[in-house]
Amino acid sequence: MSISTLSRRNFLKTAGVATGGLVLSVALPGNALAEKGIMKDANTTLNAFIHLDDNGDTTIYCGRCEMGQGISTALPSAVADEMEADWQRVTVKQADGDEKFGPQATGGSASIRVMFQPMREAGATAKAMLIAAAAKVWKTSAENCYAEKHFVFNKINQQKLGYGELASIAANMPIPEKPILKKKKDFNYIGTDLPRHDQGEVVVGKRVYGVDTKVPGLKYAAIIHCPVLGGSLKSVDKADALNMKGVSNVVVIPRFDIPFGSIGGVAVVADNSWTAQQAVKKLKIEWNLGDNASYDTQAYKKQLVANVEKPATLAAERGNIESAFNAAKHKVSATYTGGHLSHAPMEPNASVVWVQKNSCEVWASTQSPADIQKVLGQYLKREPKDIVVHVAMAGGAFGRKFKCDYVHEAAVISQETGAPIQLIWSREEDMRTGYYHSINAQHIEASMDENGKVTGWLHRAAFPSIGTLFNPSLVRSSAQTLGDITNHLFGIENFRAESGDAKAHTRIGWYRAVYAIFYGFAFSTFADELAHKAKKDSLTFVTQLFDNNKNKDQQEQVQRAKKLLATVAKKSAWHQRAKLPKGQGIGLAVHYSFQSFVAMAVHVEVNGDDIKVLHVDCAIDCGQILNTDGATAQMEGAVVMGMSLALSTEITFREGAVVNSNFHNYPVMRISDMPNVRVHITDSDESPTGLGEPGVAPFAPALSNAVFAASGKRYRDLPFKPMAV
Amino acid sequence: MKQSMMINGKEHKIDVDGDMPLLWFLRDRLEFTGTKFGCGSGLCGACTVHVNGQAVRSCVTSVSNLVDKEITTIEGLSEHGDHPLQKAWLNNNVPQCGYCQAGQIMNAASLLAVNASPSEDEIDTAMQGNICRCGTYQRIKKAIVEAADTLSKEV
Numbered sequence A: 001m002s003i004s005t006l007s008r009r010n011f012l013k014t015a016g017v018a019t020g021g022l023v024l025s026v027a028l029p030g031n032a033l034a035e036k037g038i039m040k041d042a043n044t045t046l047n048a049f050i051h052l053d054d055n056g057d058t059t060i061y062c063g064r065c066e067m068g069q070g071i072s073t074a075l076p077s078a079v080a081d082e083m084e085a086d087w088q089r090v091t092v093k094q095a096d097g098d099e100k101f102g103p104q105a106t107g108g109s110a111s112i113r114v115m116f117q118p119m120r121e122a123g124a125t126a127k128a129m130l131i132a133a134a135a136k137v138w139k140t141s142a143e144n145c146y147a148e149k150h151f152v153f154n155k156i157n158q159q160k161l162g163y164g165e166l167a168s169i170a171a172n173m174p175i176p177e178k179p180i181l182k183k184k185k186d187f188n189y190i191g192t193d194l195p196r197h198d199q200g201e202v203v204v205g206k207r208v209y210g211v212d213t214k215v216p217g218l219k220y221a222a223i224i225h226c227p228v229l230g231g232s233l234k235s236v237d238k239a240d241a242l243n244m245k246g247v248s249n250v251v252v253i254p255r256f257d258i259p260f261g262s263i264g265g266v267a268v269v270a271d272n273s274w275t276a277q278q279a280v281k282k283l284k285i286e287w288n289l290g291d292n293a294s295y296d297t298q299a300y301k302k303q304l305v306a307n308v309e310k311p312a313t314l315a316a317e318r319g320n321i322e323s324a325f326n327a328a329k330h331k332v333s334a335t336y337t338g339g340h341l342s343h344a345p346m347e348p349n350a351s352v353v354w355v356q357k358n359s360c361e362v363w364a365s366t367q368s369p370a371d372i373q374k375v376l377g378q379y380l381k382r383e384p385k386d387i388v389v390h391v392a393m394a395g396g397a398f399g400r401k402f403k404c405d406y407v408h409e410a411a412v413i414s415q416e417t418g419a420p421i422q423l424i425w426s427r428e429e430d431m432r433t434g435y436y437h438s439i440n441a442q443h444i445e446a447s448m449d450e451n452g453k454v455t456g457w458l459h460r461a462a463f464p465s466i467g468t469l470f471n472p473s474l475v476r477s478s479a480q481t482l483g484d485i486t487n488h489l490f491g492i493e494n495f496r497a498e499s500g501d502a503k504a505h506t507r508i509g510w511y512r513a514v515y516a517i518f519y520g521f522a523f524s525t526f527a528d529e530l531a532h533k534a535k536k537d538s539l540t541f542v543t544q545l546f547d548n549n550k551n552k553d554q555q556e557q558v559q560r561a562k563k564l565l566a567t568v569a570k571k572s573a574w575h576q577r578a579k580l581p582k583g584q585g586i587g588l589a590v591h592y593s594f595q596s597f598v599a600m601a602v603h604v605e606v607n608g609d610d611i612k613v614l615h616v617d618c619a620i621d622c623g624q625i626l627n628t629d630g631a632t633a634q635m636e637g638a639v640v641m642g643m644s645l646a647l648s649t650e651i652t653f654r655e656g657a658v659v660n661s662n663f664h665n666y667p668v669m670r671i672s673d674m675p676n677v678r679v680h681i682t683d684s685d686e687s688p689t690g691l692g693e694p695g696v697a698p699f700a701p702a703l704s705n706a707v708f709a710a711s712g713k714r715y716r717d718l719p720f721k722p723m724a725v
Numbered sequence B: 001m002k003q004s005m006m007i008n009g010k011e012h013k014i015d016v017d018g019d020m021p022l023l024w025f026l027r028d029r030l031e032f033t034g035t036k037f038g039c040g041s042g043l044c045g046a047c048t049v050h051v052n053g054q055a056v057r058s059c060v061t062s063v064s065n066l067v068d069k070e071i072t073t074i075e076g077l078s079e080h081g082d083h084p085l086q087k088a089w090l091n092n093n094v095p096q097c098g099y100c101q102a103g104q105i106m107n108a109a110s111l112l113a114v115n116a117s118p119s120e121d122e123i124d125t126a127m128q129g130n131i132c133r134c135g136t137y138q139r140i141k142k143a144i145v146e147a148a149d150t151l152s153k154e155v
C-alpha cells in the first residue's frame, strides 16, 4: 500500500486501492500537533488507516503499541464510532513501525491525549465519503442521507446501502475539508465499556506475543550480559557450550554505547531456547568490570540521604523561604527514600530479527518501533526506514520495552550467523540487565503558622535521572526534571526546590509513573505528617493546601484534584473512620501526573508488622472517558503495581551488579494480597488524557497514611518491608 | 520405538532430549505457543498446563517424566473456547496484557476440577503461584467464582 505525499492543507487522500475497496489515509497537518505541544516538527504528517473491503469487512490499524493497556481497542473504537461502523465488522490490526502512522513511541500515558482527535477525524472523514458515495448513487444530496451501523440510509425513501457496496465509490469521493465530528450524546462506543477486541484470542492461547514469533529456519538464542554497566568482556571459553548437542554458535556482543544499545554480553545459538539457555550456563566468562564495579545501593542510598539533608543546588524558588522559616510557629521535616525497581513484565524481553544482505526484518514486543529502526540502522549502517519492524503484542512492558537493547542484540547475532534469530532473555537476565526506576531520596522542611497554615516549603530531591542515559556525565537532576516538584498544586507562597547530587551507576529508565512515584509519595505523605503536627484532619488540611494555591493558571487543576479527594473520602467513609475497629485505618492521597488526576483512599488493617490492604477507593479524572472498563482495569493494575513497590519490590546492587534474580527475591504482589478496588470515574468534557501511569503515584502515600492512622507507625522508605537479598 | 505423550488428545513422539522441559517441547518443537515462559523456575505459573488433569509447571517438568501421560494445554482446554472459565474470563474482561492468563486459566481449571465451589481463601491458596504483573487478580477471583457457579448449575 503506497501513500501519496500529503500537502499541508490536505486533510485526507485516498490511496492505492488494490481490491476495489476503500483505503483511507488520514492526515493532519503536523502543525496542529505542534500547537498542542505534541510534535516538534511541523512538517510531519500524521496518518491513520481504515481499510474497507467491498464485502464490508473493515480493518482499522492501531499505530500505538499495545502492551495490555487496551489502546488497540480504545483508539480504533473511536474511529469506528465516528465512522458509524459496526464494531462486529471491524478487525483491529497492529500497525508496523512506520512514520506514516504518526508518533508510535508509546509512553508517557500519551496515546489518547495525542491520538484521540486524529482518530476521530479519520472515522468522520470515512463516514462523510461513504455518505457522499451513497448520495451519488441515489442522485440526491448528502443532507438526505445518514449513516448507521455499516449502512448509509436514504431519509427520503428509506433505502439503504451497505458500506461494502459503497467502498469503491467512496474511494473516489472528494475528501471533506473538515469532517464533522459526532456529539457526545450520539456516541456508540466512546465512553462505554466496550470489551477488548482481542480477549477471545487470549483465553484460548492464540494471541501472538513477541516471544511467540516463529519464522522458517528460526534459530534460538540465549544471552548473558556483563553484570556491571560500562564493563567489558575479558575472556570467554566457549568450548563446553559449543560441545553441547544442538548448539551452533557463540556470539560475543560488544557494548554498543548508545542509549538503547546492548550493554554487552555473550550469546549462544541453538536449535531451541532451552538448549541455548543451558549452554549459556556453560560459558566460562571473565569480565573487566570497569568504573561501576563498586556500586552498592545500600551505601548509595545513604549518600543520597546525606545529599538532601544538606544544602544542594537551587532548582527553583518563590517568595522568601528564610523569612517564612524564621517566623514559623511549627517546623517539620522528613526524609523519604525509594529504591531501584525492575519492570518485570511477565513476558521477558524477546524478539526475532533476521538480518540479510539487503533486508532486515524485526518482530518484537516493543513500545517504540522507531527506536528499533534508529538503533539497528545505526548498528547495521542502514537507513532506519529499511529496517522493517512488525510490532507484536507485548506481554506487559511498563516502560522497559521502550528500550530496544534486546532487539539490537538479536540483530547482532543474526548478522553474525545469517539466520533469523529469536533471542529470549531469561528472567534472571531481564531482572539484572534493566533500565531501572531511579533510586531516590527527598528531604522536605516546612514551616506553619499558629493556624496550621503552611508558610514555607523546602524540597530537596536527589536521584540519578533518565537524562543520564543520554548524558552519563550528569551529576544531578536538572531544574526541569524537578519541575513537577516546583509546579505541584499545593499552594505554597515561600518555596524552594533544590537538586542533590546523584551520579548514575546503572541504566535509569522510565518505569510506569516514573518520577511521580516518589514525588507523589513525598508530597502526600508529608502533607499527612503536617496535618498530624497541626492537629488537623488530613482531608481538611490538604484541601486547605490546595485552596492556598493562588496561581491563576492552576485553578482548574486545583479544583479537579480537590474534588477527587472529596470523592474518595466520601466513598471510603473517611468521615466515619473513628468507628473502625482497632488496628484499621484509612489514608488519602491525590496526585496529578501525565495530565490526569487520581485520588485514592486506602483502608488497611495493621497487625504488628503485618499490613493488609482491605479496600481501595480510587477516583479518576482524565477528562472525557474513552472506555470505562479499560480505565477501571488500569486503576486495578495501578493499585497492584503500587502495592508491590510500596511494600516489597526493590532492586539491590552489590559490587556493581544486581543481586535479585527472579520472583523469589523480587516479590511482586500475588492474588492473596489483592484488596477490593472500587473505581469512581469522573467523566467530563475536558479533552481526554491517559491513565496507564497516573494511578500508580497515589497508592504508596495513601498506604503510608493509612498505616499511620491504623498504628501510629510512619513509613517513609519505599518499599516499607524490603526483602533481604 | 520412540516414546510419546498425548497432547490435547493427539499423540506426539518425544523426539527431543529427555531433560527438556515440557514448556520448550511445546513452544519450540511443536510450536504450541499458548503456554508461556515467565520465569523458568516454577515461580510464576505462566507455563501452567495439565498433566493427567492436574496443574503442573511445564517449565520445570522434563519430557522424560511424561511418557504416556495426557497433557492439556490452553489450546486444548475446550474444543470451542467455551470452558466455563474461558466464558467467565471474557464476561469479566479479565486479561490486560493477557500473557499470564493461559497459566491462570489452566490453574483455575485444575482447582475447579477438584473443588467445584471454592471459597475465597481456597481460591487465593490455589492461585497464589500465578503472578499477574498487570494486576488482574480482582477479576480473576470474580471470574473463578462465576465459572464455579455455572458449573454447579450444569450438574
Ligand code: FES
Pocket: B036, B037, B038, B039, B040, B041, B042, B043, B044, B045, B046, B047, B048, B057, B058, B059, B060
Ligand atoms: S515459567 Fe514456569 S512457573 Fe514461571
Ligand code: FES
Pocket: A068, A346, A395, A396, B095, B096, B097, B098, B099, B100, B101, B131, B132, B133, B134, B135, B136
Ligand atoms: S494480564 Fe498481564 S500479566 Fe496478567
